[in-house]
Amino acid sequence: MKVLFIAANTEQINMPVMPLGLACVAEAAARAGHDTAMIDLMVQQDTGAALEKAIADFEPQCIAVSVRNIDDQKMKSPRFLLDDVRATVLACKQLSPAPIVVGGAGYSIFPEPALAYLGADLGIAGEGEAAFTELLCRLEQRRDLSGIPGLVLPGRGVMAPVAHVSALDDWSLPRMDFLSLSASLSEMFWIPVQTRRGCPLRCSYCSTPAIEGAASRRRSPEYVADWLQTWVRAGFRRFFFVDNTFNFPSSYARQLCLSILEKKLPIHWRAIIYPKQVDRDLVKLMADSGCTHISLGFESGAPVVLKGMNKKFTPDEVRAVSGRFADCGIERMGFLLLGGPEETRETVEASLDFADSLQLDLLEITVGIRIYPDTPLAVRARAEGLLAPDDDLLRPRFYLAEDIKDWITPRVTKWARAHGIAYPEQRPT
Numbered sequence: 100m101k102v103l104f105i106a107a108n109t110e111q112i113n114m115p116v117m118p119l120g121l122a123c124v125a126e127a128a129a130r131a132g133h134d135t136a137m138i139d140l141m142v143q144q145d146t147g148a149a150l151e152k153a154i155a156d157f158e159p160q161c162i163a164v165s166v167r168n169i170d171d172q173k174m175k176s177p178r179f180l181l182d183d184v185r186a187t188v189l190a191c192k193q194l195s196p197a198p199i200v201v202g203g204a205g206y207s208i209f210p211e212p213a214l215a216y217l218g219a220d221l222g223i224a225g226e227g228e229a230a231f232t233e234l235l236c237r238l239e240q241r242r243d244l245s246g247i248p249g250l251v252l253p254g255r256g257v258m259a260p261v262a263h264v265s266a267l268d269d270w271s272l273p274r275m276d277f278l279s280l281s282a283s284l285s286e287m288f289w290i291p292v293q294t295r296r297g298c299p300l301r302c303s304y305c306s307t308p309a310i311e312g313a314a315s316r317r318r319s320p321e322y323v324a325d326w327l328q329t330w331v332r333a334g335f336r337r338f339f340f341v342d343n344t345f346n347f348p349s350s351y352a353r354q355l356c357l358s359i360l361e362k363k364l365p366i367h368w369r370a371i372i373y374p375k376q377v378d379r380d381l382v383k384l385m386a387d388s389g390c391t392h393i394s395l396g397f398e399s400g401a402p403v404v405l406k407g408m409n410k411k412f413t414p415d416e417v418r419a420v421s422g423r424f425a426d427c428g429i430e431r432m433g434f435l436l437l438g439g440p441e442e443t444r445e446t447v448e449a450s451l452d453f454a455d456s457l458q459l460d461l462l463e464i465t466v467g468i469r470i471y472p473d474t475p476l477a478v479r480a481r482a483e484g485l486l487a488p489d490d491d492l493l494r495p496r497f498y499l500a501e502d503i504k505d506w507i508t509p510r511v512t513k514w515a516r517a518h519g520i521a522y523p524e525q526r527p528t
Contacts, residue, residue: 100239102128103159105150105191106139107184108167115141119291119341120203120227121165122273127228130271133235137277140187147190154194161235162191162199166206166213174467174497175508181216181493188217198238202227207261207310208471210251212493222251225261225310226296228270263312267296268319272326275333289339289369290330294318294355298343300373303409303479304439304498306471307343317351324358331364338368345370345393346377356384367391374420375412386427393424398436400453401446408439409475414453421457432461438507439468440479442500447507451514464515464522466507467497
């Protein structure tokens, strides 16, 4: 089949993001023998004209639309991002009779309500490599669609449970063709790399289990290093490991750094760090292999709040880990997530003081926690009467502790201004 893949995301919440997930599915479809083309609306000046041209030139028999973000997760004046995606789906319907399939990280959190809202023909929840290629095969052969993992049909829901790829090396990272049109040698773009999927940490508010599952699965470090080398030979040097936690397990992180060092890849890279089980040897390996920037999701400086979030680290561990990266000259960006269960004025002040004491290079502060379905936070919010029983949470809802509701935003705004931070945007501290 001729399949057109559309990366519908145009939101640059923190930085321009390349459509790695969609490219992985396109790679799987190409390897299964389908004729594929891809368009990234992020890099199009006139998205309507670009979409019209792509459909007219390629004449697809199936159109796959990726939904990355549902909203911007900002409690104050949240931006609902599905309207633009819905407009893309509608444009595709007007330009082509091909069935439209939606999927992606954001979509997978809300498979049934998002499909209904977007008006697409089918949806794939969860990882798409195996499920979408199976769907293409059955559509091409006009066979029954029942039993395809994660398949969602309008008005009928999820037809079979989501399945997760167990051996990631069986599904290749995308060739450069699928991402190079979105890539740039400029300072804005970092080539995304995903070496692991799934997260077992189960933070109380996190949507990752709905997208990737709770079991951690990994690519071989040697395969990842080979893929990086392909990009390096093409002139690219900046990479972003988008794994939820680069340092878990630490043995894998070490091997990955060693594989990069063995190939002598002249790269700069960034990663997301869970502030636990990060010793000086690992930090040095990261620095030696090209790590220049890490995101440190410590969220709070108050032990009672961390416990409520089901975090497995303490403020002392955060301080130690942060210091090790600073000692190696690696830029540190920290995150505070304020207002959740157990939050009080005292815990907010403790968190602000704690963040200040870390002397981070960048700090982002979020007030109010986006509530996602099937999370402990959603269960608590319903028990406290903050959500209607039938609220599917597609429209953004936020948890903010009642006792600090009127106090916290003015307080954080004042603190941020005093510290040179343009809250709620991130700025150098």
